[in-house]
Amino acid sequence: MDRAGPNDIAFFSDKRYKNYLASTQAGAVILTGNDTEFYGGNALITDNPHLRFAEMAELLISSVTTHRVGIHPTAIVEQNANISKTAKIGEYVVIEEGAYIGDHVTIGSGCHIEQNAVIGDRTKIYSNVVVRYGCEIGSNCIIHPGVVIGSDGFGYAKDGAKWIKVPQLGRVLIGNEVEIGANTVIDRGALYDTIIGNGVKLDNLIQVAHNVEIGDDTAIAGCVGIAGSAKIGKRCAIGGQAGILGHLEITDDVQIAAASLVMNSIKKSGMYSANLKADDYDSWKKNAARFYHLDEMARRLKQLEKTVKQFINKG
Amino acid sequence: MDRAGPNDIAFFSDKRYKNYLASTQAGAVILTGNDTEFYGGNALITDNPHLRFAEMAELLISSVTTHRVGIHPTAIVEQNANISKTAKIGEYVVIEEGAYIGDHVTIGSGCHIEQNAVIGDRTKIYSNVVVRYGCEIGSNCIIHPGVVIGSDGFGYAKDGAKWIKVPQLGRVLIGNEVEIGANTVIDRGALYDTIIGNGVKLDNLIQVAHNVEIGDDTAIAGCVGIAGSAKIGKRCAIGGQAGILGHLEITDDVQIAAASLVMNSIKKSGMYSANLKADDYDSWKKNAARFYHLDEMARRLKQLEKTVKQFINKG
Amino acid sequence: MDRAGPNDIAFFSDKRYKNYLASTQAGAVILTGNDTEFYGGNALITDNPHLRFAEMAELLISSVTTHRVGIHPTAIVEQNANISKTAKIGEYVVIEEGAYIGDHVTIGSGCHIEQNAVIGDRTKIYSNVVVRYGCEIGSNCIIHPGVVIGSDGFGYAKDGAKWIKVPQLGRVLIGNEVEIGANTVIDRGALYDTIIGNGVKLDNLIQVAHNVEIGDDTAIAGCVGIAGSAKIGKRCAIGGQAGILGHLEITDDVQIAAASLVMNSIKKSGMYSANLKADDYDSWKKNAARFYHLDEMARRLKQLEKTVKQFINKG
Numbered sequence: 001m002d003r004a005g006p007n008d009i010a011f012f013s014d015k016r017y018k019n020y021l022a023s024t025q026a027g028a029v030i031l032t033g034n035d036t037e038f039y040g041g042n043a044l045i046t047d048n049p050h051l052r053f054a055e056m057a058e059l060l061i062s063s064v065t066t067h068r069v070g071i072h073p074t075a076i077v078e079q080n081a082n083i084s085k086t087a088k089i090g091e092y093v094v095i096e097e098g099a100y101i102g103d104h105v106t107i108g109s110g111c112h113i114e115q116n117a118v119i120g121d122r123t124k125i126y127s128n129v130v131v132r133y134g135c136e137i138g139s140n141c142i143i144h145p146g147v148v149i150g151s152d153g154f155g156y157a158k159d160g161a162k163w164i165k166v167p168q169l170g171r172v173l174i175g176n177e178v179e180i181g182a183n184t185v186i187d188r189g190a191l192y193d194t195i196i197g198n199g200v201k202l203d204n205l206i207q208v209a210h211n212v213e214i215g216d217d218t219a220i221a222g223c224v225g226i227a228g229s230a231k232i233g234k235r236c237a238i239g240g241q242a243g244i245l246g247h248l249e250i251t252d253d254v255q256i257a258a259a260s261l262v263m264n265s266i267k268k269s270g271m272y273s274a275n276l277k278a279d280d281y282d283s284w285k286k287n288a289a290r291f292y293h294l295d296e297m298a299r300r301l302k303q304l305e306k307t308v309k310q311f312i313n314k315g
Numbered sequence: 316m317d318r319a320g321p322n323d324i325a326f327f328s329d330k331r332y333k334n335y336l337a338s339t340q341a342g343a344v345i346l347t348g349n350d351t352e353f354y355g356g357n358a359l360i361t362d363n364p365h366l367r368f369a370e371m372a373e374l375l376i377s378s379v380t381t382h383r384v385g386i387h388p389t390a391i392v393e394q395n396a397n398i399s400k401t402a403k404i405g406e407y408v409v410i411e412e413g414a415y416i417g418d419h420v421t422i423g424s425g426c427h428i429e430q431n432a433v434i435g436d437r438t439k440i441y442s443n444v445v446v447r448y449g450c451e452i453g454s455n456c457i458i459h460p461g462v463v464i465g466s467d468g469f470g471y472a473k474d475g476a477k478w479i480k481v482p483q484l485g486r487v488l489i490g491n492e493v494e495i496g497a498n499t500v501i502d503r504g505a506l507y508d509t510i511i512g513n514g515v516k517l518d519n520l521i522q523v524a525h526n527v528e529i530g531d532d533t534a535i536a537g538c539v540g541i542a543g544s545a546k547i548g549k550r551c552a553i554g555g556q557a558g559i560l561g562h563l564e565i566t567d568d569v570q571i572a573a574a575s576l577v578m579n580s581i582k583k584s585g586m587y588s589a590n591l592k593a594d595d596y597d598s599w600k601k602n603a604a605r606f607y608h609l610d611e612m613a614r615r616l617k618q619l620e621k622t623v624k625q626f627i628n629k630g
Numbered sequence: 631m632d633r634a635g636p637n638d639i640a641f642f643s644d645k646r647y648k649n650y651l652a653s654t655q656a657g658a659v660i661l662t663g664n665d666t667e668f669y670g671g672n673a674l675i676t677d678n679p680h681l682r683f684a685e686m687a688e689l690l691i692s693s694v695t696t697h698r699v700g701i702h703p704t705a706i707v708e709q710n711a712n713i714s715k716t717a718k719i720g721e722y723v724v725i726e727e728g729a730y731i732g733d734h735v736t737i738g739s740g741c742h743i744e745q746n747a748v749i750g751d752r753t754k755i756y757s758n759v760v761v762r763y764g765c766e767i768g769s770n771c772i773i774h775p776g777v778v779i780g781s782d783g784f785g786y787a788k789d790g791a792k793w794i795k796v797p798q799l800g801r802v803l804i805g806n807e808v809e810i811g812a813n814t815v816i817d818r819g820a821l822y823d824t825i826i827g828n829g830v831k832l833d834n835l836i837q838v839a840h841n842v843e844i845g846d847d848t849a850i851a852g853c854v855g856i857a858g859s860a861k862i863g864k865r866c867a868i869g870g871q872a873g874i875l876g877h878l879e880i881t882d883d884v885q886i887a888a889a890s891l892v893m894n895s896i897k898k899s900g901m902y903s904a905n906l907k908a909d910d911y912d913s914w915k916k917n918a919a920r921f922y923h924l925d926e927m928a929r930r931l932k933q934l935e936k937t938v939k940q941f942i943n944k945g
Contacts (some may be wrong), residue, residue: 050787094424094425112443128758146778146813164369165457221857240857241891243555243574259891261556272593273599274590274599277603281901294916308938425740445776463775482691538853558889576907576908588909589906589908591906602922626942
């Protein structure tokens, strides 16, 4: 609102910025009916200003960005790949046999879509993305540059000290309306599939290991690592740099704070944390040093309680 | 075992799934001699069912996945690059002068192999991998999509407040039977080389800084960061999101728990940890707040012990 | 110094290696005037040996590495892209309309420079980098392979349980002399721009979210995650795997220790930490278990102090 001019539309959804309402130069403001008392200009009244702004911006931006149309002559499409006539395939893309590319799909330059992969209608894939063989992406998804889908899971059998690769035979199955951030990696399953539900939003540089399952409408922020066979419920929100250990289950509607490590299954909805906030180094150093004597401190406290109690009782 | 049909082979190596043995529809089961008492069907008996399964699956999968044969016409191979006639070079690959590509090597689409790089026999490199100049990869390695090998280390000299780049003159030398996960990065050495031993397994999105050395048969899970000149021993296992500070040494046969930070050299084999498990937010908040007073608590406890001792002695 | 021969130049800047000075076979050593007493060979005397070494190595390396000259015939350059005649554009590069590529710029194979992006003079971009539409990179920058600049920020409005994408309308603006490590991602701003100052150095696999601002000459090590709208000052140094929460401000000249989470604004220069060092597992386990009872311990300690005080006073 503070930078908008007469040709801009602003939105108001955070009470902290209330005083901008009086002074904004915006041509119109999206706001709730309750907030109209603070504002005398052109108003678009709605229950959810942030959502209406998102929809409006989507309309405007889709008329600004241009896309290549059709199959670029440098794209290599193997026989028996099934590509919709309305799809837009970019420069230097490779699409292998048996792949299916749905209606109005966009695939950016330098992508590699391997054999029998499926890309659903209206899904948009940006540059240099790799979708390995047999993996399936639903419709209306957005896959940002550098994403790798369907790379091998990290699975080995031990032969003495040597690690022997266990072939990763599953796929990655991704639902509809999923967004995947730049350079994120989703491994294929070992025996069965890695599964990403509908409406899941993954930020950048996330690691999703083999056989992970992520429930519908869960959002995961950047740099999160999810170990093999972890099962995350629906509508969860996982903060940046959090870690989820393998072979555990997180129920629906769980929030995990940033940089927190989930080491056990979570059976009850709600918020969980394991993070400590940075302190000035001298203070931190003193307190952290004590951490390594916590068990001893606890024992001494217990002993002292006992000593005092005995002495008082005796006294 | 629970999903296998008469045309499938299953394996049994985890006692927890013992009751599936009686009911499995699998055509055959790989298991140990000790476990045959629970199972009356076709059995493949071995000491290490998981390993035998891995080997068998490898045989089967290698007949399923197809690979481009020869040098694809769109690949650009500079003069004086030495490419084996049995290598398979994919679409839009660039191979610079002096590079050596061994027998039966596979290089996926969009890779860039810079000058004088060496790729050993039977190594498989997936799409969009960059191997920078002079770096060497051994034989029988697997490099997943988006990996970068030989990017510059993060090295600067200070000139007042400015950081002046220190040219990174070393290489990355990778042994045999190494697997490197998608979007992992291994920086070249500053003066000498970054060294990855034989049989090392690196998961996705790992950062290996300049002059790191990783010993044979060490396995490192996703999102780990290893700072410059750290030296990691043989047969170590490092959990996901762990961090290793620079210029320290970890001996052989060390296990590091997930999300743990190694801040000092480790001279004794065994398991090490620095992680805290996520707790429900209200509990976590209360305990974490006390952490910042641990030093004061320790001093008060000591003082109280002294006071009580003096009083009792006096009494 | 220990490995240099008569045709090598060594440098001496760390007193711990003083005894190498007497025995080095180097043809010459760069060192300070104060250190000449320990060394009788050919000397290059300077106040800052590491810096002089960096400059000298830069001179030598620039004559070793070769670069493609001109626009490679496989590069696709759209109409109305403005490319300097002295730029070097690599194989299979795509440059969209309206993009500006400055003098002596190098762009590696497989890069995609989208419409209206700007690449300043002498900037070097390695292979498979994506610079999305409208983003601007200054002069003398170095962008390592796999970097993504200008991907969408992670922004959604809630519509019941669903996340509705908020279009990301800002750009990424990067100053001069910036270096960005392999596979690092910098998201475009939501409404305004993400801003990276002059002389900033980013290591590999870093996540920079939408609307982050990073001040001049700040250096950030690998695997750091910076959440949306965080503002980091000038000349800061941020250790590997550190996390910075969103919508906070870090002043100039702040150092953050590795793997530490910044959860509040930092208004005073200096060093901050939140990391715990790995301990042997048995010790760690015992102490970590007590962490979850810290609040109870603190209450018991306080109660005991009170009990003792009352008893002594009564006595």
